[in-house]
Amino acid sequence: MIEININPDVLVIGGGVAGILATQKIRKQGYSVSILDQGQGFEPDPCYKMESASYYSNTIQELKKDPKVSWLEDGQITKVDGMLGDFKVYVKSNGKVERKNFGAIVVATPFDCIPVFEEYGLTPGENVFSVNHLLELLSENKPPTGIAVFLTTFQEETNPVSFKNIVLNAIEIGKLGSTVYVFVRNVKTAAPGLEKLILHAKNHGVMIIKSNKAPEVEIKDNRPIVTTYDPIIKKDIEIYADYVIIEDKIVPNEKNNEISELFGIHTDSNGFLQTNNVRRIPVFTNRKGIFVVGSAANIKPFPYILTDAIDVSCEIQGLLKGGGKVEVEETISIDQEKCVRCLTCYRVCPHGAIYWDVDRVAISSLVCEGCGICTAECPMNAIQINEYSDDKIKDELKDILKSKGDEPLFVAFCCKNSAFEAAKGAEKQGIDLPKGFKVIKVPCAGKVDVDYVLEALVKGVDGVIIGACYKDNCKSEKGNIFASYRIAHLKDILSQIGINPKRVELINVASNMPKEFGLKLQEVSKKIVGMGS
């Protein structure tokens, strides 16, 4: 057992709706919170303003009175060290850098908005402006009147958050006397209450017109004319508008990339701070103790930001447990005699569990998820997971080899999160598996060392299968990808030493698909049986 000291303070990054909600919920669990705004101010994100402005201001007021909330205004994070229980974050604010310690981090960066004027060849002006600008006009009590046309983005699809905001604005200016049209390709309804709101809007005179093609806008005598084909009345229509309101496209916060680098958390292809991985959605990142809420992770309707915030507050309670000393069982260790300080493990660890401790490489058993990618990548075999040590796995292999009879022998190294479950399921459900099929459980396909496979083949196993999770489903982000690299490499070695490389195959499968696993195994084993031994 190792004793670790857990800091019970939490850092929330982002002063928008997600940040405020997260702060409120984490405070409810009793933890002190520092909330950092990176220059956007403590304001609700414009796209949530209509539906959450009053809630937002009430919450801010409540939190301002709370002595356990610290406000870091217009701050910039310059450096981050440490890990769960003891993050050290350097924040630059008012010209000076200060180090602060936190037990957990919640990333809740607000959205950025880009109005899509360009898509329509428009420049903003008195009668051409964005939805955000309309919000300003409304808050200044200067609502425009006349014929209003809302134009959503047609280049990509809009989304339920942005669309809801447009519908709320449309209802509002409709009430104030405007005649309102909204143009959209697909009406986005996938948010709680949105379908009903859209119906309400229609019943109150808002005309929502669907079209496959973007309308065209021409400015004539300072008046925008919107032309489009109406599929319902089946002809072109022209609307002489008094003003045109352009959608603000929601994009990830421009600071997300910086945060990704500083904190070592991965982004998805859009730039949200969470990979597109089912093991992470909705609030987890690749690092234990760092969470994402709402707009930091994806475009989410308001009620889902709320569940994210509550979810995160519970997770934080589960991890920090009030702070103080905790005992952690040592699950993984580095043999310092063997270690040559090459830092390969540091580079490959997807969870940021490996660190430099004065003069040596160290692993935190608190943060380690036990995937074993580092153990397989370590060129010196210096790292061992207690539960899945090389010796234990090789002993299992030896036992399997003893059982070899006349039939071909197949050994499958199966990830405990997917293929291992599928194999057990196949057994239970009486699904046909190749005769002579044996399973060795591994914590992740990324744990499977090239040595294991070579040893198996050399000592008489006819075929080796690595059962892995699908891409974007790996609990350790890239364990399955490491496995596929290694197998490609191994196949080269095998063909050089005269072993048919098809004796080794990687199979992707999900835990709940035993039949599929059975079918894929049959396919592989048939080829191997055909080779003879």
Next chain:
Amino acid sequence: MNKKVMVLGGGIAGLSAALELSKKNIQVELVEKTCFLGGKSIGFTCKATDKCQQCGACVVEEVLRDVVEQPNINVHLRTEMEQVVKNGRFKVKLKKSNSIPKENQILTGFSKYNSPYKVVIGNVQGSEDAVSIDRLGTEGELDVDALIIATGFTPFDPTARATYGYKRWGNVITALELENTLRTEVKAIKPSDGQRAKKIGFIQCVGSRSQTFNSVWCSEVCCPYALRMASMIKHKYPDTEIWIFFIDIQNVGKEYSSFLEQIKSDIKLVTATPIDIFPAQDNKVKVAYEDDIEDRRKLEEFDLVVLSVGIMPNKDNKELSKIINIDLSEHGFFSDIDPLRPSLTSREGIFLAGTTTGPKDILSTISHAKGAVCETLTYLGGKK
């Protein structure tokens, strides 16, 4: 003394709530009406193509495993709640459920963690390894400190849309049935002859977004499951032709722009609500729809038509609402009383988790259920 919480419903919401409670050392009484844990989502298929599509079906299997392995979760299968009386704690009266399907059949679980795995009703040959239904069910009273309602949803019954011919034409199935078939058989099968369907039509919004059926909501999950199943089938069997009829396509997943581009190249997307479905030769089915672009009625023939049925309130909600004395929303879901605390009900000590409050996908349901546990713990902590 350890606190005890009853979780009503053994689907993914109830399982997630039970698991979270148990991890916090709370004793759980998990009450499930059917003979199996896992609810509807345990029968869902993995929808991966060459990569995972984030449907969350595999996660259900994992949560079920963890629940089964927890020692402080007491499972009551084939059991319903009959009465609740609050006297400081809650005194809950349980009874055996009678809403079990017809006699003389063997029911099988979807997961290896379903225990029992096979349940026999009546007399059936070859049922030696099955557990008799008569051995399942709890009757009597239990005292608990709080209740979590996680009774889920009922899929829209497409027989109400009579022109679609569900249950009349053999090769018209629901998306839920397709989920189950893909999970167990790994291909889309025509019920008429057990062969693989080579041309499939999905019809979206069956029951959802409808004023006729008083279901003025988007079920939020149907575009994701239909598009994901379609791309999975197309990946496994590229010779399959797939059409999807929809009103408005909804965004699927975190990277929906690139996903939609991919879908458009693989699958034919048609903006139309089909009017009629009727049988054609060789057990095929014809879909009649209005083509907006050509402005005329068109017919298209399919091997298999899949109805993307929506998420409706659980059909037992009215009865349950009376038992627990909590009102339903105008649409028949259990509604939260405070929009900022989505699990709270009008009765202290009773909380809501999952699709009982409205449509949610698997991952959102799990998240919502964790929130319900959070509220429950706050309640238990404050109640000395």
